[in-house]
Amino acid sequence: MSAPPDPPGRAPRDDLPFRRLHPAYLLISGGRALRSLLPVIAVGIWRIPGWTIGVVAGLVAVFAVAGWLTKRYAILHGVFHLQSGVLNRTVHTVPITRITAVDASRGIVQRLLRVWGVTLRTPAGGDTRSLHLACVTAAELARLRTALAPHHRAASAAPVAAGPEPGPAGPATVIARQLGAGATDDVGSASVAITAPEPLAVLDSRTLAVATVTGVSIPLIFAGLSAAWERARALLPRDTLRRLEQQLFGPDGATVLILVAIAVAAVVIGSLLTAQRMARFTLVRDGDVLRTSRGLFSQQTATITVARVHAVRLVEGWLRRRLGWCAVEVEISGAGTAPSGERTLFPLLRREQAAALVERALPELHWVPAPLTPVPRASRRRFLTVPVWIGVGVAALGWLVFGRPTDWWAVLVALPPVLGVLIGVAQARAAGWALDRETVVFRGHRVLARVTTVARLHRVQLTQRRQTWWQRRAGIASLRITLASRRTTGIRHLPLDEIRGLRLRVGRPAPR
Amino acid sequence: MSPSPPDPAPEPLPGDDHAARQRLPARTRSYWHLRGLLTGLVATAAATGLFGFLITGPPAWLRWTVIGLVAAWTLLGQAMIAPPIRYRVTWFALSERELEIQHGWLVVSRTVVPMNRVQYLQVERGPLARRFRLANLHVHTAGGMVPLRGMDDPEAERIRGRISALAHLEDDL
Known part of the structure; x- marks a missing residue:
């Protein structure tokens, strides 16, 4: 399939003509195919003849080459095109105005090959893998971001340089510390002219340690290891188990030592996992988009179109709330089912700094923090x-x-x-609400975490008043709002006049 | 910072005008009774087969309690008690800018759907609903789906066309 020609009279510099992924795709795609075949290979390697392994390897190579040859993408006249498929040819066509976020990530292999994986998100969600480019160079990633940037879509007069992934090469600094402009990583070293915007916030080492200690990883790993040990005790013969315990922990106090060992293992694994997820987390505002980057061994970056942010959530876990810390998440169209890590605007900061960070990152939200009205x-x-x-x-x-x-x-x-x-x-105690000209705020409590949601008043998709028989007798009701991310929030057990006041304002079309 | 102008008074909701509230046809109640009865019979038979014959580990009194609860919920609750309450509670009101729907029986929900949030519309008719000349209208938004069940079939088509025009969906079809 050939690319449609450029219309006369339009500057083609806004467009990216059809192109293939980086040839490193052959290695990565082949490696992924082999990885998926590992269980079969592990089971059958002793029983199958050697030539079958050669045939399988040949098929994997053929499919990798065919996949690379057929997978092509382009941005033409404001529309992103992605062609793929060896046997079943598929063409995805998405107007770039519908793209809500551009995520880039790279694992260890991609770091070695100096390429990135890119995922484009749309409000339709769900099928995000279909808009996944497994292998692009850093320069190509910068070009993609430039072509997909909202300000670039609106006015294509001058090429706007894309910002690099914020600061993975920079030192960890205190939150909101302003770094000097011009910091570059290997994206910045590419041939595209880049002016790095200043980071709004960088996760420092001390905060990362707090995140590790107050996160759920360590307790979950401890519980998992304890359960695994109990299972092993049930399955292993008693003599074998006793010998193992004596060899590992000595003849006395085995139970206590085992618990200590499990706790130490949980702390080590939990710390590594948290560091992998959050280390060097950096938030940057770059024109009409927000960029985040994180990761120790494998790196992940996300680009969020500010216009697609419908709400912000401040999440305070049970322990973090007592220590005065919270996380900031964003609600983006179509990203409700994405893992919480992909919705994170900043993973941990002091509660009193949250409003200031939201104000700097998303001034369009016009959130004026005010005391909440509690439930009667x-x-x-x-x-x-x-x-x-x-x-x-x-x-x-x-x-x-x-x-x-x-x-x-x-x-x-x-x-x-x-x-x-x-x-x-x-x-x-947590339940409360507030309303101003631009935002509605609901605070609630999940099982353990307290969550404050700040939603744009006119971006709410659905407003629902809910009332049980008992609530009707008491003259109260609950209010639930649904955001474009398909996630809900609201407040329960409010008097009917307060519910009506909220329903008259929240989610209504802007006045004519 | 200059003082901001006072907020204009918000427009009333479509359902605030009681005369604008439209109710479902009377035969919807019979349809819900019959559908609840058929569903209840199938569910009770399945529960009896499962807990009466296949799962025999728990004590008999517990298994028969579960079967009794399934039968009570479906045959008594869903087929006998719910339909008249749902019929009395359900209404919808349509204005040029919004659709308001009230539905439910244990929890009564009143939902407002702004027209500019409507993504697409879906009319669904099962075999039993066709016998009663009824249809279910599903209003889909980016945030989820709002159902309007048990509408008169031609009325559902008319409402679908009206919402489609008000939401400017026809431009994209």
Whole structure:
């Protein structure tokens, strides 16, 4: 399939003509195909004749070459085209105005080959892999970003240089420390003229340590390792297990030492994972887009179109809230199901710095932090109903499954309803709302984390008043709003007049 | 910073005018009764087969309690109690700029859909609904789908066309 010709009279510098991915795609694609075949190879390598391995390798190579030859992309007249498919030819055509974010990432192999993987997101979501370019050079990535930049779409008078991935080569500095312009990484060293915008915030080493300690990785890994050890104890013969424990931990105090070893392993693995996810996290505002970069061994960058940001969330985990820390996430059209890491604007900062960061990163939000209106005192006891009933249900289920509680089991059975009460009280205390000319703010409490959502008033997709029979008797209702990311937020148990006031303003079309 | 002008009074919601609220045809109630009954019978039969014969580990009283709960929820709750409540509660109101829908029975929801948020519309008719000359209208937005179930079939088509015109969807078709 040939590329459509440029119309006469239009400067072709806005466009990228059809082109193939970097030839490193052959290696990466072939490697991925072999990786997916690893289980088959591992099982069958002793039983299958040697020539079949050669045939498989040949097929992988042929498909990699055919995939490279057929996969081509272009940006022509404001439309992104992607052709792919060896047997089934597929052509994706997406107006670049519909592209909400450009994510770039590279693992260790891609770093060695000095290429990047690029994913283009659209509000349709879900099928993001189909708009994935596995292998582009740093210079090509910069060209893509320039061609896809919103300000470039609007006015193509002069070529605007794309900013580099912010600061992966720079030193870790304190949050909001202003770095000098012109910092470059290997994207910056490419042949494209680049002026680096100043980072808004960089995650420093101390904050990374706090993120590690207060994150969920370490407790989850500890629980997983403990469960694996218990499983191994059940499966291994008793003599083997005793010998293993004595060899590893000595004859005395094996249980305590095992727990200590598991805890140390959890801390080490958790720290590595957190560092891999968050190290050198940098946030940059570059014209009409926000760019983030992160990662220790493999690097990930994301480009978020500011106009596509419909809301901001401040997430305070249970422990982080007590220590005064929070994370900032953004709600983007079509990215509701993306992992939270891809929605992160900044992974950890002091609670009192959050509003200032949002103001600098997204001044278009026009968020004026103000005290929230709490839920009336008379309604607060209603927050207990759902978590307590769930707790009672879990306790009843435990009683049915494990039998009548005796000894210390009795304490465990009583635990879910008590937790339900604590969660209900926390939810009642956290619930609040605020409304101004441009934004609506809802604060709520999940199981453990407190979440404050700041949404653009006129970008809300759906507004829903919900009322149960008991709420109707009490003259109260709940309000739920749905954002373009398909995620919801809202507030429960408000008086009807407050609900009506919110419904008259939130999500309504702009006045004529 | 100069003081900002006062906010204009917000427009009322479409459903604030009770005369603008449109209700479903009376035969929708019979349709919901029959559909609930058929669904309940299938669900109860499946639960009986599963917990009566296939899963025999838990004690008999627990298995028959589960079967009883499934039968009570589907045959009593969904087929007998819910239809008159849902029929009484459900209405929709259409203005030039918004669609407001009230629906539900245990939890009554009132949803506002601005016309400029409508992505596409879908009319769905099952075999049973066709017998009753009814249709379900689904209004899709970027945030999710809002259902309007049990509409008179020609009315559903008319409303679909009107929303389509108000949301300027026809331009893109």
